[in-house]
Amino acid sequence: MGRLTERVAVITGGGSGIGRATAVRFAEQGAVAVVVDIDAKGAATTVELIEKDGGTACWFECDVTDVEAVDSVTKSVIERYGAIDVLVTAAATSVGKKIPDTLPEEWDQVFAVNVKGTYLWMRACIPLMTKGTGSIVALASQLAISGGLSNAAYIASKGAIVSLCRTAANDHASEGIRINCILPGATQTPLLDRSFGRFKDPAPYIERSLSRHPLGRFGQPEEVANAALFLASDYASFTTGTELRVDGGWIGG
Numbered sequence: 001m002g003r004l005t006e007r008v009a010v011i012t013g014g015g016s017g018i019g020r021a022t023a024v025r026f027a028e029q030g031a032v033a034v035v036v037d038i039d040a041k042g043a044a045t046t047v048e049l050i051e052k053d054g055g056t057a058c059w060f061e062c063d064v065t066d067v068e069a070v071d072s073v074t075k076s077v078i079e080r081y082g083a084i085d086v087l088v089t090a091a092a093t094s095v096g097k098k099i100p101d102t103l104p105e106e107w108d109q110v111f112a113v114n115v116k117g118t119y120l121w122m123r124a125c126i127p128l129m130t131k132g133t134g135s136i137v138a139l140a141s142q143l144a145i146s147g148g149l150s151n152a153a154y155i156a157s158k159g160a161i162v163s164l165c166r167t168a169a170n171d172h173a174s175e176g177i178r179i180n181c182i183l184p185g186a187t188q189t190p191l192l193d194r195s196f197g198r199f200k201d202p203a204p205y206i207e208r209s210l211s212r213h214p215l216g217r218f219g220q221p222e223e224v225a226n227a228a229l230f231l232a233s234d235y236a237s238f239t240t241g242t243e244l245r246v247d248g249g250w251i252g253g
Contacts, residue, residue: 002030003233007133008081010034010074012064012121013091015042017189018139020049021221022088022228027055029229031086034077035059038091064091064117074124086232087125087136089118092191094154096198107153114157115164122168122179132176135232138165139224142183142247162243169241178240180231185247186212187219214249 009026013019015037023033027050035057037043043059050057058080060073077084093113095106118138125136143151144158162181169179186209210216227246230236245251 005030009086019090
């Protein structure tokens with residue numbers, strides 16, 4: 001028996017990075033992994049990886065900022081599987097700029113994907129979640145606590161996710177729905193690669209980021225996925241409204 005046997009888990013941003021690793025890990029632990037991503041090819045690849053190992057999964061192409069699309073997908077999941085037990089919101093974007101350089105439309109896009117996308121999926125799933133065992137895990141960032149450089153919109157959006165999870169956890173604790181977030185450090189994902197790729201010479205920035213992690217390396221998506229598994233499962237049955245740091249020691253270092 002896996003930690004998530006027979007539970008239905010929706011993972012946004014499941015087409016790559018931490019989202020993909022989480023979907024694969026959850027399926028290994030017995031969950032039905034519902035992979036949601038605006039990148040249909042990436043989502044389909046994640047499902048192929050899961051099914052190749054004998055897991056159960058499906059995918060939906062969805063813009064997490066589109067309320068009608070979000071509601072449609074959740075309706076389809078209920079029709080197909082009869083329940084939503086777990087939600088992981090991993091879809092994210094960034095522009096990597098200081099405030100004066102960030103265009104208003106760029107700011108809005110980052111908040112739309114990162115914050116509105118988290119809110120819309122919570123809004124759609126909470127009324128449908130299995131009471132008593134429902135669990136939501138949102139991906140924030142250690143930067144929400146420590147701050148950072150040249151990434152104002154992204155860092156502000158991740159701080160908003162932390163606050164959103166705290167208040168949502170209080171609002172829905174009486175329903176037996178737990179809501180927590182993870183604060184990853186720099187994790188080896190396509191998003192991190194794109195972040196460093198904005199610099200003409202990324203080497204100094206990579207070195208600086210590595211130096212902020214006392215463990216001396218970047219995280220792997222699978223390491224964050226293991227934290228998500230803990231929070232989603234009954235092993236964290238007395239844990240809600242918290243931030244789990246998976247940051248290589250960044251904040252404490």
